[in-house]
Amino acid sequence: MEILDKNLERCKECKRLGGYVEERYNGRVPVMCRCEVFGDKKKRPLPSPSIISAGNDLLMWTPTTDHKRKDGKWGHTPHFCGFGY
Numbered sequence: 205m206e207i208l209d210k211n212l213e214r215c216k217e218c219k220r221l222g223g224y225v226e227e228r229y230n231g232r233v234p235v236m237c238r239c240e241v242f243g244d245k246k247k248r249p250l251p252s253p254s255i256i257s258a259g260n261d262l263l264m265w266t267p268t269t270d271h272k273r274k275d276g277k278w279g280h281t282p283h284f285c286g287f288g289y
Contacts, residue, residue, distance in 0.1 A: 205229075205263075206274070212257075215239055221257035229272040235263060 209226035215237035222237040235255045239245045253271040255263050265271055273279045 205265075210235075218243065220259075221261055221263070225255065225263070229274060229276070236266070241266075 206228035207225050208228055210223070212221045212223040212225070212235060214220070215222050218238040220237040220239075222235055222240060224232050224234050227233050230253050233253050233255055234251055235257055236247065236250070237245075237257050240247050241250070241256055250266050252266075254266045256266050258264055270278055270280050
């Protein structure tokens, strides 16, 4: 993931990051806090590609998301793992 620009704010409820990042290969990608994935602000279905904010401000692709890699080919993150950046 190569981030060109970002607009992130800390959620007042779960204290994780939310907003978006401008990523070189995927364009504007939403970054969702825990509330947007599991809580009251839940978004279903999750946009693809999308990123979640994990603990310690770690950003990772959402499970079961498709994303474009540096080589221009599409990659897939299965439900049991994520790429941390």
